[in-house]
Amino acid sequence: PRPRLPPISFCPFNQNYTIMMKLAVIAALAGSAAAFAPAPVTQTKTALSADLSNELGAQAPLGFFDPLGCVADGDKENFDRLRWVELKHGRIAMLAVVGYLTTYAGVRFPGAEDIPSGFAALDAIPGMVWAQMIATWTMMEAANQDQYAAPWGLNMNSLDDSPAEFKGDFRNGFLDFGWDKFSDDAKMRKRAIELNNGRAAQMGILGLMVHEK
Numbered sequence: 229p230r231p232r233l234p235p236i237s238f239c240p241f242n243q244n245y246t247i248m249m250k251l252a253v254i255a256a257l258a259g260s261a262a263a264f265a266p267a268p269v270t271q272t273k274t275a276l277s278a279d280l281s282n283e284l285g286a287q288a289p290l291g292f293f294d295p296l297g298c299v300a301d302g303d304k305e306n307f308d309r310l311r312w313v314e315l316k317h318g319r320i321a322m323l324a325v326v327g328y329l330t331t332y333a334g335v336r337f338p339g340a341e342d343i344p345s346g347f348a349a350l351d352a353i354p355g356m357v358w359a360q361m362i363a364t365w366t367m368m369e370a371a372n373q374d375q376y377a378a379p380w381g382l383n384m385n386s387l388d389d390s391p392a393e394f395k396g397d398f399r400n401g402f403l404d405f406g407w408d409k410f411s412d413d414a415k416m417r418k419r420a421i422e423l424n425n426g427r428a429a430q431m432g433i434l435g436l437m438v439h440e441k
Contacts, residue, residue: 280292280299285420325432376389376392
C-alpha cells in the first residue's frame with residue numbers, strides 16, 4: 229500500500245496572506261492621502277528667521293521652552309513682542325504681590341481701615357476709590373511707554389529716534405540709575421533677573437488667588 233502523507237495545512241499561509249493584504253490596503257490609503265496633501269514648502273533662512281535659543285529668558289533649567297510653538301518660525305520681531313508682553317505681565321504681577329502682602333500686613337490708607345485684605349477688598353472698595361484707581365492706571369499706562377515712539381507705538385510725533393535699548397526700556401532719556409555705566413553682560417544679567425522675578429511673581433499671585441478661593 230502507498231504511504232499516507234500527512235495532511236497539508238494552509239492556515240499559516242492564509243494568515244500571512246491576510247496580513248500582507250491589510251498592509252497593502254493601508255499603504256494604498258496612505259499613498260492616496262499623500263497625493264492630496266499640500267506639497268511641503270522649503271523654508272529659507274531669512275532676516276526674520278533667527279536662532280532664539282540664546283535669547284534673553286532661555287536659561288536653565290528649561291532652556292528655550294516653547295511647547296506651544298508660538299515662535300517656532302524664528303520670527304525675531306514676534307519673539308520680541310511676546311517677550312515684552314511677558315515682561316509687562318511680570319512687572320504687574322510683582323506690583324500685585326507687593327500690594328497683596330502690604331495690605332495683608334495691615335497697612336491701610338487713611339479712611340480704608342475697614343477694608344479687608346486680599347481679594348475680598350474688591351467687593352468693599354467704594355466707587356470713588358475705583359474711579360481713582362482707574363485714573364491712576366490710565367496715567368501709569370500712558371507714562372510707561374516709549375515716548376519717542378509715541379504712546380502705544382503710534383509713531384505720530386516729531387521726536388528723534390528712540391534711545392530705548394529693548395522693548396520695555398522706558399527711561400526716555402530721563403531716568404537712568406546708572407544703567408548706561410553697566411557692561412553689556414551686566415545689563416543682560418539684570419534684565420534676566422527682572423524677567424525671572426516677574427515669572428515668579430506671576431506664579432506667586434496665581435498661587436495667592438487659588439489659596440484664597
